[in-house]
Amino acid sequence: MDSKFKGVFPALLTPFKADGSINDDSVAKLVEYNVRKGVDGFYVGGSTGEGMLLTVDERKQLFRASAEANAGRTTMIAHVGTICTDHAIELAKYAKEVGFDAISAVAPYYYSFSYDAIKNYYLDIVNSVDIPMIIYNFPNASGFNFTKAIAEEMFACSDRFIGIKHTTSDLFLLQQFKSMSAKPVVYNGWDEMFIAGLSMGADGGIGSTYNLMADKFIDIYNYFQKGDLRAAQAKQLEANAVISELIKYGVFAAEKAVLDALGIPMGDCRRPFRPISDEGRAKMTQIAKSL
Ligand code: MN9
Numbered sequence: 293m294d295s296k297f298k299g300v301f302p303a304l305l306t307p308f309k310a311d312g313s314i315n316d317d318s319v320a321k322l323v324e325y326n327v328r329k330g331v332d333g334f335y336v337g338g339s340t341g342e343g344m345l346l347t348v349d350e351r352k353q354l355f356r357a358s359a360e361a362n363a364g365r366t367t368m369i370a371h372v373g374t375i376c377t378d379h380a381i382e383l384a385k386y387a388k389e390v391g392f393d394a395i396s397a398v399a400p401y402y403y404s405f406s407y408d409a410i411k412n413y414y415l416d417i418v419n420s421v422d423i424p425m426i427i428y429n430f431p432n433a434s435g436f437n438f439t440k441a442i443a444e445e446m447f448a449c450s451d452r453f454i455g456i457k458h459t460t461s462d463l464f465l466l467q468q469f470k471s472m473s474a475k476p477v478v479y480n481g482w483d484e485m486f487i488a489g490l491s492m493g494a495d496g497g498i499g500s501t502y503n504l505m506a507d508k509f510i511d512i513y514n515y516f517q518k519g520d521l522r523a524a525q526a527k528q529l530e531a532n533a534v535i536s537e538l539i540k541y542g543v544f545a546a547e548k549a550v551l552d553a554l555g556i557p558m559g560d561c562r563r564p565f566r567p568i569s570d571e572g573r574a575k576m577t578q579i580a581k582s583l
Contacts, residue, residue, distance in 0.1 A: 294477075296332070296393065297333075297367060297394070297426075297455060297477045297495070297496075298332065298477065298495045298496045299331070299332030299333070299495075299496040299513060300331050300332050300496060300497060300502060300506060300509045301331065301332060301334060301335050301367070301479070301496060301497065301498045301499075301502070302326050302331055302334055302335070302500075302502035302503045302506055303334075303335045303338050303339065303341065303498050303499055303500045303502070303503075304319075304322065304323070304334045304336045304337075304340065304358060304503065305322065305340055305341060305500065305503050305544065305548060305558060306337070306341045306342050306343075306346070306354055307319060307322065307548070307551075307557065307558040307559055308558070308559035308562065309559060310559065312559075312562070313350075314346075314353050314354055315557065315559060316353070318556055318557050318559075319354065319357040319358055319361060320357065320360070320361035321556045322503065322551065322556050323358055323361035324361060325556060326502070326506050327365050329506040329507050330510055331502065331506050331510070332366060332367060332496065333366040333367030333369060333393070334358060334362065334367075334368055334369065335369045335371060335457070335498045336354060336355060336358045336368065336371060336392075337351050337354050337370060337371045337372070337383075338396070338398075338428065338498075339398075339433065339459075339500075340500035340544060341354065342561060342562050342565075343371050343373070343374075344373075344374065345562040345565075346562075348379050351383055352383065355370050355387050355390050355392065356390050359390040359391045359392060360390075364391065367393045367394075368391065368392045368393050368394075369392065369393065369396050369426060369498075370383065370384070370387035370392040370394070370395050370396065371395075371396045371397065371398070372384045372387060372395050372396070372397050372417065373396070373397030373398035373399075373400075374397075374400070375400040375401055375402055377413050377416050377417065380397055380413070380416075380417050381416065381417055381420040383395075384417050384421040384423075385420060385421050387423070388421045388422070392423065393423065393424070394423055394424040394425065394454070394455075395417070395421065395423060395425055395426070396425065396426040396427070396428050396457060397413075397414065397417055397425070397427070398430055399428075399429075399435075399436040399438075400434070401433065401435055405436075407442065410436055411445075411446060411449075414427065414453075415446075415449055415450065418450050418452040418453065419450070422452070423452070424453070424455070425450075425452050425454065426454060426457055426477070426479075427446070427453065427455070428456075428457045428459070429457065429458050429460065429481075430457075430459040430460070430481065431460055432459075432460070437460075438456070438469075440465070440468040440469060443456065443469055443476070444472055447474040451474075453474065454476060454477060455477035455479065455495075456469050456477075456478050456479070457478075457479040457498050458478055458479060458489075458494075459481025459482060460481065460482075461482060463485070463488055463489060463491075463492040466480070466492050466494060467493050470492075470493035470494075477495045477496070478495055479494060479495065479496050479497055479498045480494040480496070480498075480499075481497070481499070483497065483502065483509070483535060484528075484531070484532050484535050484536075486499070486509060486512055486528060486531075487512055487516060487521075487524050487525055487528040490512070490513070490516045490524075491516075496513065497513075500543060500544065501534065501535050501538060501547065503547055503551065504547055504550045504551055504554065504580075504583065505534060505583055508530055508531045509531065511523075511527045512524045512527045512528055512531070515527065534579055534582075534583075537575060537576075538550075538576075538579075540572070541568055541569065541571075541572030541576070542561070542565065542566065542568060542572070544561050544565065545560065545561045545566070545567060545568040545572070546576055548560070548561065548568075549568050549572065549573045549576035550576045550579055550580045550583070551580075552576075553576060553577040553579075553580035553581075554580050554583070
């Protein structure tokens with residue numbers, strides 16, 4: 293596996309201006325802020341990035357703005373998943389064109405598509421563009437749970453499948469993915485369990501809370517690699533003290549409020565997400581000072 297896919301990847305938040313359009317300027321600031329902290333790459337336009345609430349054109353705008361800001365310094369993964377295969381293909385082609393290293397997609401949701409439909413969705417996407425694909429396994433959101441057997445079967449169809457972003461607390465399954473003959477790169481999806489995911493074999497993590505505290509996750513990763521589990525655990529507990537507050541107020545809106553307080557204007561989340569409460573914003577301003 294290519295080592296550029298290992299490590300700590302913020303699931304990039306998408307900043308909006310007051311009129312609701314994407315704020316390219318803040319995309320650049322947020323990318324810069326995290327590149328300087330030493331992240332290994334970015335996962336753009338996924339759940340955290342409100343990808344499914346953006347138009348296809350906006351998703352392209354986000355890919356372009358983030359790739360330009362990154363300027364080849366770290367590994368870029370574009371989330372192109374949607375329920376419409378044609379849109380996903382259009383996004384995948386665009387991601388490749390603006391320099392992304394890989395694409396990723398959640399399984400198509402809402403219609404309870406058959407396994408055959410889901411498999412062909414992935415194959416249609418990977419056959420449309422010659423960059424690697426990282427499957428996004430998020431059963432709570434997509435309604436479809438990859439098993440090791442299903443993943444084996446899909447990975448056998450194309451060597452463009454290189455990894456799995458695993459957003460469930462089933463870390464036995466994470467380890468089972470790691471034991472596949474295709475040797476996929478596997479990312480931990482719940483930030484609050486990063487050290488646990490690493491213990492079960494994760495090669496890194498993709499997370500929303502990394503946007504504002506990547507340093508803590510880089511520390512967890514590095515301590516873990518050195519075998520200093522006590523120090524890694526202490527950092528995880530520090531991160532979790534923050535995460536437990538973010539979750540109370542709506543995680544993405546709360547993360548945006550912390551970044552606002554740190555000087556990167558993020559705006560609200562897109563409707564139907566609700567804006568953060570005044571109480572939540574005050575709390576996030578306090579958290580920003582503590583970081
Ligand atoms: O991409 C994120 N997943 C979702 C990963 O938000 C669905 C996580 O980073 C969580 O936001 C985070 C807080 O629960 O672990």
